Amino acid sequence: MGVRLGTLRQREEALAYLLVFPGLLVVLGVVLFPVIYNIWMSFHDLTLANLGERAPFAGLDNYLKVIRDPDFLSSLFITGGYAVAAGLMSIVVGLAAALLLNVRMPMRNVFRAGFLFPYVAPLISVVYIWKWILDPQAGVANWLLMKGGIISAPMDWLTNSSTALLSVILFQGWRYFPFAMLLILARLQAIPTDLHEAAAVDGANRFQQFINITLPELRYVLGIVFLLRFVWTFNKFDDVFLLTSGAANTKVLPILTYRYAIGTGQLGVGAACSMFLFIVLVAFILVYHLKVFQWGK
């Protein structure tokens, strides 16, 4: 009997490997191998021109080249700063939307579905809509703001170095708040109503209830949303690339990576540049693992 059980177990295991294998192969080939290849590239003088040959070992040259780039340090600060700002932005807007949607209301689901539009629509469409709205000559934004007396002359939102990054952050708040909204709303609806009822009986007003009951209950989900938004924004390429192409103080690290690797064909330098993104990601995953999973317990 024991033997038969053993073989059954072994057959199950063999089948499991067979089922997992194709998916694993794709992940290993298109995610894990590239990551290792990227590390290798960052230490070799690889360019588009010598891609077919043996690339010479370059030591830390690629990294030094990135660090000595006058754009690098400012890029690092810009990327970090805007990832924090855009993460907070999407959380604040998402929290407001979730609190509004948590009130029992006819047509609530229609509002909720409408709010998801920025998040599900193709990036390419929403980027160009905003570029058109913010167009310095014929854009409706300038007209509205001038009508409202907020600005006195048309502004060049996406190419002026004092407003471009702000515009990107506002765009990302608009586009990504639904992600925060969905997660926060799910948590809000799981808060037992008797907590609020008990507080109301004790004479707590709505604001006090929000500060003392709702916010503590949301702490965990807000933490997760912020960390996810931060790391995804930090590594975001296409939003900035399409909105400003990295001009006007918006040259974030992913754009710098793109410029090296694809713009000028210096694959090794590009790989080294992306390693800085990689380090931030690894640090993030560690924090995520150590901290966030502990809160959840």
Add this chain to the structure above:
Amino acid sequence: MGKVARRVLVLVALLAFLFVVLFPLYWMVISSTKSFRELFSTTPVFWPSTFTAKAYKAVLTSPGEDIPDLLDALRNSLMVAGGTVFCSLLLGTLAAYAIARLRFRGKALITGLVLVVYLFPAILLMVPLFAMFAKAGLHNKLSGLIVAYVAQTLPVSLLMLGNYFRSIPAEIEDAALVDGCSRLGVIWRVTIPLSVPAIASVALYVFVIAWNEFLFAYILLTDTKKFTAPVWISYLYSQLHTPWNQVMAASVLVTVPVIVLFVWFEKYMEQGLTAGGVKG
């Protein structure tokens, strides 16, 4: 504050919110149907005096010299998104079943790997994939793009399908096994039919991700005939004088399928959004 007053206040806030969220959508549609004069008038026109389909006709038939029409790009996008959905579902279902139901060594390692890949941003793969695809001659191949998208969407497929498979009572499968069904037979005849909602969620999620994707399509496709719709639009935009009404018309045409899917299958779609996000 009275209950009624409070609800009215919330409703007003919701309406204002919705206006800001959806105004760009409205502006896109309106701009795509304006005549050139109204498109560029100094006072913006909020409701055109006449609607014209000229921009749509232009993007669909003759957008300009050396630009293929948008229909080709939409067809490419459809092929890539469809192929990605098929492969991601196939590989995802098999692996998710094994992880949810079978005992094997290395399972923890694989689930850990899935989490890491899930968190992995596309930008970190940009340089190595660009180099690898150039070496392998996979530039300008839609199949290459599908492989890249499958790898990126597989973790979410796995997580969503695996969670669902676990919710199916094991007794049902055991009964089929006792009746002489093989494991693969059980997956095909029992698990998959019972998991239609989860499969629909994953399919929608993966389709939208692949349909919307820009970065890899942009760096891997250089032949205008192979452009997916997002790359095509960025190419149209980069013309010397941006034809804004055409860019808006093309944007409407790429957005409509997503919105239709979303409105029809909202429930399924939201599951994907919370599980995976659009990772960006």
